[in-house]
Amino acid sequence: xxxxxxxxxxxxxxxxxxxxxxxxxxxxxxxxxxxxxxxxxxxxxxxxxxxxxxxxxxxxxxxxxxxxxxxxxxxxxxxxxxxxxxxxxxxxxxxxxxxxxxxxxxxxxxxxxxxxxxxxxxxxxxxxxxxxxxxxxxxxxxxxxxxxxxxxxxxxxxxxxxxxxxxxxxxxxxxxxxxxxxxxxxxxxxxxxxxxxxxxxxxxxxxxxxxxxxxxxxxxxxxxxxxxxxxxxxxxxxxxxxxxxxxxxxxxxxxxxxxxxxxxxxxxxxxxxxxxxxxxxxxxxxxxxxxxxxxxxxxxxxxxxxxxxxxxxxxxxxxxxxxxxxxxxxxxxxxxxxxxxxxxxxxxxxxxxxxxxxxxxxxxxxxxxxxxxxxxxxxxxxxxxxxxxxxxxxxxxxxxxxxxxxxxxxxxxxxxxxxxxxxxxxxxxxxxxxxxxxxxxxxxxxxxxxxxxxxxxxxxxxxxxx
Amino acid sequence: xxxxxxxxxxxxxxxxxxxxxxxxxxxxxxxxxxxxxxxxxxxxxxxxxxxxxxxxxxxxxxxxxxxxxxxxxxxxxxxxxxxxxxxxxxxxxxxxxxxxxxxxxxxxxxxxxxxxxxxxxxxxxxxxxxxxxxxxxxxxxxxxxxxxxxxxxxxxxxxxxxxxxxxxxxxxxxxxxxxxxxxxxxxxxxxxxxxxxxxxxxxxxxxxxxxxxxxxxxxxxxxxxxxxxxxxxxxxxxxxxxxxxxxxxxxxxxxxxxxxxxxxxxxxxxxxxxxxxxxxxxxxxxxxxxxxxxxxxxxxxxxxxxxxxxxxxxxxxxxxxxxxxxxxxxxxxxxxxxxxxxxxxxxxxxxxxxxx
Numbered sequence: 032x033x034x035x036x037x038x039x040x041x042x043x044x045x046x047x048x049x050x051x052x053x054x055x056x057x058x059x060x061x062x063x064x065x066x067x068x069x070x071x072x073x074x075x076x077x078x079x080x081x082x083x084x085x086x087x088x089x090x091x092x093x094x095x096x097x098x099x100x101x102x103x104x105x106x107x108x109x110x111x112x113x114x115x116x117x118x119x120x121x122x123x124x125x126x127x128x129x130x131x132x133x134x135x136x137x138x139x140x141x142x143x144x145x146x147x148x149x150x151x152x153x154x155x156x157x158x159x160x161x162x163x164x165x166x167x168x169x170x171x172x173x174x175x176x177x178x179x180x181x182x183x184x185x186x187x188x189x190x191x192x193x194x195x196x197x198x199x200x201x202x203x204x205x206x207x208x209x210x211x212x213x214x215x216x217x218x219x220x221x222x223x224x225x226x227x228x229x230x231x232x233x234x235x236x237x238x239x240x241x242x243x244x245x246x247x248x249x250x251x252x253x254x255x256x257x258x259x260x261x262x263x264x265x266x267x268x269x270x271x272x273x274x275x276x277x278x279x280x281x282x283x284x285x286x287x288x289x290x291x292x293x294x295x296x297x298x299x300x301x302x303x304x305x306x307x308x309x310x311x312x313x314x315x316x317x318x319x320x321x322x323x324x325x326x327x328x329x330x331x332x333x334x335x336x337x338x339x340x341x342x343x344x345x346x347x348x349x350x351x352x353x354x355x356x357x358x359x360x361x362x363x364x365x366x367x368x369x370x371x372x373x374x375x376x377x378x379x380x381x382x383x384x385x386x387x388x389x390x391x392x393x394x395x396x397x398x399x400x401x402x403x404x405x406x407x408x409x410x411x412x413x414x415x416x417x418x419x420x421x422x423x424x425x426x427x428x429x430x431x432x433x434x435x436x437x438x439x440x441x442x443x444x445x446x447x448x449x450x451x452x453x454x455x456x457x458x459x460x461x462x463x464x465x466x467x468x469x470x471x472x473x474x475x476x477x478x479x480x481x482x483x484x485x486x487x488x489x490x491x492x493x494x495x496x497x
Numbered sequence: 498x499x500x501x502x503x504x505x506x507x508x509x510x511x512x513x514x515x516x517x518x519x520x521x522x523x524x525x526x527x528x529x530x531x532x533x534x535x536x537x538x539x540x541x542x543x544x545x546x547x548x549x550x551x552x553x554x555x556x557x558x559x560x561x562x563x564x565x566x567x568x569x570x571x572x573x574x575x576x577x578x579x580x581x582x583x584x585x586x587x588x589x590x591x592x593x594x595x596x597x598x599x600x601x602x603x604x605x606x607x608x609x610x611x612x613x614x615x616x617x618x619x620x621x622x623x624x625x626x627x628x629x630x631x632x633x634x635x636x637x638x639x640x641x642x643x644x645x646x647x648x649x650x651x652x653x654x655x656x657x658x659x660x661x662x663x664x665x666x667x668x669x670x671x672x673x674x675x676x677x678x679x680x681x682x683x684x685x686x687x688x689x690x691x692x693x694x695x696x697x698x699x700x701x702x703x704x705x706x707x708x709x710x711x712x713x714x715x716x717x718x719x720x721x722x723x724x725x726x727x728x729x730x731x732x733x734x735x736x737x738x739x740x741x742x743x744x745x746x747x748x749x750x751x752x753x754x755x756x757x758x759x760x761x762x763x764x765x766x767x768x769x770x771x772x773x774x775x776x777x778x779x780x781x782x783x784x785x786x787x788x789x790x791x792x793x794x795x796x797x798x799x800x801x802x803x804x805x806x807x808x809x810x811x812x813x814x815x816x817x818x819x820x821x822x823x824x825x826x827x828x829x830x831x832x833x834x835x836x837x838x839x840x841x842x843x844x845x846x847x848x849x850x851x852x853x
Contacts, residue, residue, distance in 0.1 A: 233643070238736055241729035242543075244643040244664030244705055339651065341644030385622050387642035389663070 039493050040158040042071040046488070048452060052089045053078065055096060056421030057428065057441025063087035066094055066442065066450070071491020073448040090455050095420045096441050097129025097449035097489055099427035101220070101303055102195070102279050102373035103398055105131075105163075107153055108146065109138025114378040114469050116150060117157035119398070121495075122376070122468035124161050126399040127423075127451035129489035130438060131161060132431070135168040136196045142168035142179035144187035151188065160492035162438065164190040164431070169208045169219060173197045178204070181211050191218030191434045195279065196348070198224040202259055209267045213274030218434040220277045221260050223286060224349065228252035233389040235350040239313040243340060245389065248350045254285035261293045264300060275433050278302040280375050282349040284359030291368040301430050302363075303373040306404035307395050307474075309360035313351045315474060316340060316388075323357030324413045343384045343391035344474040347377070361413060364422055371426035372405065372419075374398045378470020396470035400461055402453065403480025410481055447491040457483040518548050520555040523563060523839075524571050527847035534844035538650045538657040541666035542709035550675070550713060556840035557676050557833070563600065564836055573843055574603035580633040582608045582624070582649075583660065584640040589807050589831065590660055590670070594637045597838035606633065621645060625652045635845060638662070643702075656845040664700050670806055671706035673837040675714060677829050678761060681802055688715035693755045693797075695789060696765035696814050699726045699776075703806045704765060708733075708746060718746035721755035722765075722787060725776040752787055759797040763804040764789045764815045780813055790816040794824075802826050 046068040053064035053076070063084025067075040079087070105119035114122075116133070123131045133150060135141035141150060147165055154163035167184030169192040171177050181192060192212050199205045199221065212219045229252045234240040236247025257278055264276045281287055281302050290302050312323050320337040345351060363369040377394020384391050402423065408414040428440040439446040459465060461475040487495035521527075534552065536545065563571055579598040583591050591607070598605045610624065621640070628636060634655040638646050643663030650657040661667040678692075679685045692711055698704045698720050711718045720730055727748055734748045749755050756762065771777050794803065803815075803825040811817045820827060 236729065238729070238732050241733050242705070244662075244666065244702060246664075247729060339647060341647045343648075382620075386620055387640070387648055388644040389642050 039496070040160055042492050043068050043448065043488055045069055048092070048094055050087050051452070052087055052091060052093045053095075053442065054089075054093055054417055054420045055442045056417055056425040057096060059417075061089070061417050064094075068448045068488065068491070071447055073442060073444055073446055073450070076442045076444050089416055092485070093453050093455055094442075095451050095453065096424045097451055097487065098127045098402065098423040099130040099431065100128050100374050100376065100398060100401075101132050101277075101371055101427045101430060103131050103133055103376040104136065104378065104394070105133045105150075106378060107137060108149055112469070113380050113383070116153035116163065117159065118467065118469045119376070119378070120154065120157050120159035120161045120163060122398050122466065124159065124487045124489065124494035125467045125484060126374075127402050127453065127484045127487055128398060129161055129449040129451075129487065129494065130431075131163055131398070132190055133163060133165045134195045135166045135193060136173060140168045140173045141165055141184070141189070142171055142173065144180065144183045147184055147187045147189055160489040160494050162490060164188075164436070166191050166193045166195070166220060168192065169194045169199065169212075170204060175200050175204055178208055178211060181208070181215060181217075185215040185217055189217065190431060190436060191220055191277070193220035193222065193279070195220065195222045198222055198226050198256065200226065202263060205260065206263045206267060209264060209274045209276060210271050213267065213271035216273055216435050218275045218277050218430065220279050221256070223253050223256040223260065223278050223281070225252045225255045228255070232350070233346070234316055235313045235352045237313060237353045239317050243317060245316070250283040250285050250352070250356070253281065253283050253349055254289060257281070257286040257289045261289060261298060261300060264298055268299070274299070276300050277430060279373060280305050280308065280349060281363070281369065282308040282352050282360065283356050287359055287363040287368050291363070291366075294368065301370040302368070303371040303427070304360040304364060304369045305375045306372060306397060306401045307347065308349070308352065309357055309364065310404045310408065311345070311351050311474065312354050312357050314354075315351060316342065316345050322407060322411065323354055324361065324408060324411050341388040342474060343386065343388050344395065344472045344476070346388055346391045346393055347395050348393035361408065365414065365418060369422070370430055372401065372422040373427070374401045376468070378468050379472045381471070384472050394472065395474065396466065396468045396472045399466055399468060400473060400475050400480060402484065403459070403461075403482055406455065406482040407480065448488045449490065450488050451484060452486040454483045454485050455481065459483045518552040520552065520559060521843070521847070523556065523559045523573060523843060525573070527573055527843050528850035534848045537845070537848050539668050539841055539845060540646045540650060540657065540659045542668050542671055542706050542713075545668075545709075547713045550672070550710060553672055553837065553840050553844065554676055554679060556844060557837045560836040560839040560843070561833070563839070570600050570602060572602045574598065574601035574846055577603045577634050577846060578606065578632040579603040579635045579637065579842065580606045580608060580628045581637045581660075582610060582628065582639070584610050584638075584645070585661070587639055587661075589834075590639065593831070593834040594660060594838050597835050598842055600835070600839055601842055603635075603842070606631070621648055622652045625649050629653055629655065634849065635842065656849045658841060658845060661702050663702065664705065665702055666706045667702040668706050669834070669838050669841055670703050671710045672841070673830055673834040674707060674763065674804060674806070675710050676837050677804070677826050677833045678802065680833070681826055681829065682760065686715075687711060690716050690760040691719065691758060692716045692761040692763065693719045693721055693759045694763045694765065695721050695752070695755065696787060697726045697767050697771065698722050698730055698765065699728055700768070700771070701765050707763070712746055719755045719759075720746060720748045721752055722750065723777060723783070724750050726771070752793065753796060756793055756796040759801050761802045761804065762789060762794070762797060763806070765806065766808065767810060767814045784813050788812075788814055788816060789819050791818050794819055794822070800824070804830060806830070
């Protein structure tokens with residue numbers, strides 16, 4: 032790899048990566064190759080034939096399109112002690128992301144164009160080349176009573192609408208919101224949770240919650256609203272064929288099965304799963320910290336407790352589920368039921384997490400560890416590399432394109448370079464110092480993750496360099 | 498992980514444990530214990546082995562002997578600051594710990610912290626650090642949130658003794674229950690005895706901690722109550738059903754089946770908010786179907802013992818005639834609570850001293 036010859040935020044004048052493993056899920060292709068970036072443009076993508084590419088393996092340096100995160104919380108305005116747009120974008124670049132969709136649950140929420148403008152200004156002021164997109168709230172104040180300023184938000188560049196974090200209680204508001212957003216050609220992103228079933232809930236309803244005495248969070252609280260949303264979508268489509276519904280952070284086999292059936296029936300529905308829901312389980316709360324795809328363990332029968340129980344970094348909404356659900360998330364990713372992996376990056380201050388488990392703020396700081404978790408699944412033979420990368424690139428790109436996004440999809444010659452260079456032969460240690468996010472609330476602190484990001488180029492400019 | 502219960506033997510579990518832990522001389526300083534207690538904190542019983550539980554039992558026997566003295570006091574914890582930090586209203590447990598600590602000559606500070614201090618901005622971690630700065634070496638904590646004692650332990654350099662956290666654990670209660678049963682059951686062993694925990698298991702930290710200790714003692718444990726108050730426990734029972742050496746128990750809503758030939762019945766308190774939460778139709782229906790009355794007591798063995806962790810709702814989960822029955826050991830539980838808590842404070846002080 033030649034010197035990048037640039038500083039963070041500046042155009043990449045010249046970059047040549049020869050003899051790397053290229054993965055471009057947007058072209059459904061991977062193999063040995065070379066790339067050349069000049070003056071920020073991806074000048075050449077060369078796929079090597081078998082003879083020239085001999086000895087180049089997918090476990091060395093790989094070059095992939097820049098990642099797209101459909102779901103992140105950057106906390107600005109309102110909660111700048113947890114994250115700012117600038118620190119969030121730096122964390123994103125460290126995680127290999129070149130496009131991030133920020134959620135609207137700021138204070139004030141992004142429910143009108145002025146707040147959206149403030150977020151966009153913060154992104155511009157940060158100097159980060161990572162593309163920041165933002166959702167508008169679906170309802171005014173995210174209160175669920177009446178629609179937010181959807182048209183004005185759309186005109187100002189909102190990529191879609193979501194009340195994420197606040198379940199939409201009223202089926203009528205969801206129905207009207209889907210119809211109105213469909214008219215605008217924008218997505219609705221639904222956080223599927225029935226609050227009547229999760230009032231006071233602390234952890235997935237199952238063995239771990241029972242033994243630890245944590246209030247159970249049933250799977251039905253997710254599958255119920257997913258079923259409701261699909262029925263409403265089918266209804267709305269009769270009036271507005273452009274209506275699109277996306278379920279974010281699905282965590283249960285039951286909900287994924289509903290989406291699978293709806294897709295088979297031709298409904299325009301998409302969904303994402305998070306890295307933590309497919310790799311971590313509720314047994315982590317009991318102190319037994321194996322990846323979900325490793326051999327099943329009962330934390331009270333195992334010989335080793337990896338950590339103390341009740342670690343509040345594991346409190347997240349939806350909760351970490353059991354092994355069967357985590358496997359269902361992985362299976363959904365493998366068969367395409369889940370279109371994308373989204374991080375639900377949810378940074379919190381130490382103060383908001385250094386409390387009793389049930390009182391801790393929900394969320395995991397996860398935008399920097401997403402690729403490492405997926406590569407751990409790849410290394411374990413549970414996920415093909417191309418599918419892992421596709422879930423962070425082609426998958427979310429397709430969903431955003433349906434909502435009017437016109438960014439580059441894949442390694443496209445002549446387009447502004449959006450790419451990530453990862454050394455798969457190296458690992459990195461997750462700790463408070465290595466995370467760029469202000470939110471150090473990661474259950475992976477102290478753990479080595481495979482695949483070190485060496486370089487992230489976003490829009491032709493240098494976003495991160497190891 | 499709780500150690501395997503002994504498979505047989507009438508001499509009690511100690512007979513098959515190769516080397517029972519030696520019992521300390523409770524008149525001496527805790528640090529001089531012949532075989533130090535290995536846990537700095539007592540948060541739950543899942544990590545306490547059977548020989549360690551036996552050590553608590555024998556130490557509590559020695560404490561009971563202290564309690565029988567004209568001056569029921571030993572100098573073991575002289576100069577040791579013990580803070581009793583209760584975030585939930587409690588008379589029985591708080592006073593029991595206070596008496597236990599004073600009998601060991603500890604310097605006791607009582608804090609009745611309203612849970613509203615959370616909303617006032619004082620976090621549990623703040624409070625723990627403050628209590629430590631004020632000289633506490635041991636904290637007994639009671640809190641409405643599961644895992645609160647674990648959080649306290651994480652931020653305290655001394656010893657934390659869990660006095661009940663949320664629905665999670667109440668280890669001193671389970672140990673005093675075990676102590677009382679060993680004292681009252683013929684042969685002094687729980688092995689093979691049918692023990693029924695009856696009532697609101699779902700919300701009960703007493704039930705959860707008793708699952709660990711009673712199965713470790715080799716009891717034939719049954720959990721019984723209406724299905725809405727047993728949610729999840731069938732799965733727990735199933736997860737340990739086929740594992741050799743692991744505590745196994747049964748779960749049923751059929752009270753007749755549960756009580757038939759029982760040796761011990763432990764009734765749990767039913768709180769009235771369970772009705773408001775839609776878990777039960779009415780107090781009346783609960784009392785009629787699951788209340789422990791004389792007729793139901795007749796299903797159990799003639800010498801069956803009746804327990805209740807208190808405070809009781811007489812006429813709801815337990816009939817007054819049963820609570821006052823000659824086979825009721827409810828007041829023994831209270832008396833033994835002091836001895837067992839003295840033993841725990843003593844053993845934890847030894848562990849902390851040997852840590853330093």
